[in-house]
Amino acid sequence: MPSPTHIIRFIAEEDHHCHLGQLVDTARDVGTDSFEGHPIKAFLINGTIFDGEVDTDKVMTVKQLLSPIAPEQCNYIRCLGLNYVDHAKESKMELPKAPIVFTKPRTALGHPFPAVIPIPKVAQDGTSDYEAELCLVIKKTGKDIPEEQALDYVLGYTCSNDVSARTAQMMTSQWCFSKGLDGSCPIGPVLVKSEAIGDPAEGLNVKAIYNGQTVQDGNTRDMIFNIRKQISYLSQGTTLEVGSIILTGTPDGIGYFRNPRIALKHGDEIRIWIEKIGTLVNMVRYEP
Incomplete structure (x- = not known):
C-alpha cells in the first residue's frame, strides 16, 4: 500500500464515523470545496496519521472535515x-x-x-x-x-x-x-x-x-x-x-x-x- 501525501481526518457520509483519508484529487482546495458544498472523496488510510497506508480500493465521501490530528x-x-x-x-x-x-x-x-x-x-x-x-x-x-x-x-x-x-x-x-x-x-x-x-x-x-x-x-x-x-x-x-x-x-x-x-x-x-x-x-x- 502507498504512503499518504495529503491526509484528512473526516466524518464519512457512508457510515457517519471518523476516518483518516488520502485525498483522491490532491489538486483540489478541500477547504473551499467543503465551504461551497462540493463533494470530497478520499481513499481510506489504514493505521494512524503517523504510520498509515493508503487503501486505494476503499473510497469514502467527506461529510465533515476535522482537524488533521486528533x-x-x-x-x-x-x-x-x-x-x-x-x-x-x-x-x-x-x-x-x-x-x-x-x-x-x-x-x-x-x-x-x-x-x-x-x-x-x-x-x-x-x-x-x-x-x-x-x-x-x-x-x-x-x-x-x-x-x-x-x-x-x-x-x-x-x-x-x-x-x-x-x-x-x-x-x-x-x-x-x-x-x-x-x-x-x-x-x-x-x-x-x-x-x-x-x-x-x-x-x-x-x-x-x-x-x-x-x-x-x-x-x-x-x-x-x-x-x-x-x-x-x-x-x-x-x-x-x-x-x-x-x-x-x-x-x-x-x-x-x-x-x-x-x-x-x-x-x-x-x-x-x-x-x-x-x-x-x-x-x-x-x-x-
Missing part, C-alpha cells in the same frame, strides 16, 4: 511570536535574538468549516484577532535535534489560525492565556506530508482573508527563525514528543495594527490560505 494525539501546542520581519516592525518591536515561545492547551485545537471559532465572553470586547500561520506536526520524538536533521522530524504541514484576545494579551507579558482560549487554534483542512512540501524556507505564500479582503500576504522565506532553527531551538534540553504541534509565526497585517483596526465579530468569515496546502475556512461565533 486532540488525543496532540501532546503539546508550541507557538512562536514575532517570527516575521515585517510583523515585528508593525509591532514596533526589535527583532528577537531568540525565538519568542508561548503555548496553547489542547482544548484550543479547532476544526475547519463547518466548525466555528468560538469567542467567549471574556474576549467579546472588539479586540479578538486572527493570525495566519504555517503549522507543523512532529512525527517522531527527539531531543537536542541538530538543525541539519530537524526537517526529518516533521510529519507534515497545515494551515492554522492563532486566534488572539488582544486586550488580555496586552495586560501581561505572558501570552498563553490570551492565545489559549478554547477553539483558538483551528487547523486544517489537510495535512500535506513534508515530502510534498519541501523546505518552507524556500518560500510558501501565506494569506489571511477576512470577509473576502486579503489582510495578510506574507511568505515563509521571511521568517526570522526558519523551521530548522525552530525545531532545533525548541528541542534543546526538552523532549519534543511525537504529535507535538508547532505554530511558526505570522506575517504582518494582523487586525490590531491595521488602520482602521479589524476585530473578529460574530458572523465574520476568516480564511487562512497557504500555498501547496489550501484554505482553512471558519466562521466566527460569539458565545452566549
Whole structure:
C-alpha cells in the first residue's frame, strides 16, 4: 500500500464515523470545496496519521472535515511570536535574538468549516484577532535535534489560525492565556506530508482573508527563525514528543495594527490560505 501525501481526518457520509483519508484529487482546495458544498472523496488510510497506508480500493465521501490530528494525539501546542520581519516592525518591536515561545492547551485545537471559532465572553470586547500561520506536526520524538536533521522530524504541514484576545494579551507579558482560549487554534483542512512540501524556507505564500479582503500576504522565506532553527531551538534540553504541534509565526497585517483596526465579530468569515496546502475556512461565533 502507498504512503499518504495529503491526509484528512473526516466524518464519512457512508457510515457517519471518523476516518483518516488520502485525498483522491490532491489538486483540489478541500477547504473551499467543503465551504461551497462540493463533494470530497478520499481513499481510506489504514493505521494512524503517523504510520498509515493508503487503501486505494476503499473510497469514502467527506461529510465533515476535522482537524488533521486528533486532540488525543496532540501532546503539546508550541507557538512562536514575532517570527516575521515585517510583523515585528508593525509591532514596533526589535527583532528577537531568540525565538519568542508561548503555548496553547489542547482544548484550543479547532476544526475547519463547518466548525466555528468560538469567542467567549471574556474576549467579546472588539479586540479578538486572527493570525495566519504555517503549522507543523512532529512525527517522531527527539531531543537536542541538530538543525541539519530537524526537517526529518516533521510529519507534515497545515494551515492554522492563532486566534488572539488582544486586550488580555496586552495586560501581561505572558501570552498563553490570551492565545489559549478554547477553539483558538483551528487547523486544517489537510495535512500535506513534508515530502510534498519541501523546505518552507524556500518560500510558501501565506494569506489571511477576512470577509473576502486579503489582510495578510506574507511568505515563509521571511521568517526570522526558519523551521530548522525552530525545531532545533525548541528541542534543546526538552523532549519534543511525537504529535507535538508547532505554530511558526505570522506575517504582518494582523487586525490590531491595521488602520482602521479589524476585530473578529460574530458572523465574520476568516480564511487562512497557504500555498501547496489550501484554505482553512471558519466562521466566527460569539458565545452566549
